[in-house]
Amino acid sequence: MSELALEEVSAIAAIFCGKDECEVLEVSETEGISFRIQTHVEGPLGTDVLLKLLFHLPISYPASLPNISVNSEQLTRTQCVGVRERLLEEAKRHFSQPMVHELILWIQQNLKHAVEHAGATSVCCAGRSTLSTGAAEDDGIWTILLHLDHMRAKGKYVKTVEKWCTDLKLTGRLMFMGKMILLLLQGDRRSIKTWIQAERSAKRK
Template sequence: MADPVREELLALAAIYCGPHEWEVLSRSETDGTIFRIHTKAEGLLNADISLELVFHLPVSYPLCLPGISINSKHLTRAQCVTIQEKLLEQAEKLLSEPMVHELVLWIQQNLRHILNQPETGNGSEKCTFSMSTTVDDGLWVTLLHLDHMRARTKYIKTVEKWASDLSLTGRLMFLGKIILILLQGERNNIKVPKS
């Protein structure tokens, strides 16, 4: 781990030192560091909204964008995706320097404005998971949409086995009639479908 990244993580741990504000989820010399920050930001009608921000700092960070996941029981999935997109846009402006604290401060200051935009919608489904990461020779993320699943238990076991065999991590999500598989792993283990 590079010294600037180590220093950034130490600073973040000191800043977010309250109960359950900061948690390192994993640390690896090959995959980088994944950690979670719990914070609040002012939403619509001046109400505080709890946010769970999960950052994945790849080994090449800060020369590449961090992976960012947004979760909140107060926001819809569409709102979480919009916030994630806005954070990644902001991160592009800060590329090549430690940026996590700047991103957290930015979302705290701008959440209300993002939620006021019409494209964030006001649907009722809650945000469960969304992750984005840079596309490089190492870590890739892909989202698969399944039309249907007949033998659910058997299918889940098969997907888990394939993911394990290919050293992939992911999440199988049932959103009403929509079935999604989110996979994350080495580029060589994820084949991107051709359009």
């Protein structure tokens, strides 16, 4: 794991030291580092937007770009996708350098422009379950972040996740953060949609 990545995350945690501002989710020698940043940013029409940014730094970072998910209850899914795309564009300008703090500062200053660039300036309230997509609808590969309301049987659900990931050829990661449960999925667009449909059907049973 890159020492630069560890030092950068440590510095970010010191900067965003308020309640729930920064939470390190995973530090792994094989998978890299995952952490979440929550920051209040001025949004469209002067609204206050609580922006939730999930960063995954692979072990090759900063020689490779971070994976980023964007979520906010004050933004639509399309707007979140647009913001993520702008962040990835900005990340390319800092390639091979520690960049996460720069990306956070950039979105704090440019959220309104990023939302407008996404083609929608209206602000709405999202539902209880949130979905962050990592690709436009006509892309072949999707990355989504699912917020699970609850989990009745952890062991059984983990086995179900492993089986569905294998059957659908998806990469999946369950993240437990106190009472919050997140599921990160990446793979073919059709397989992602099949997963969502299967999970909804399972909830009805």
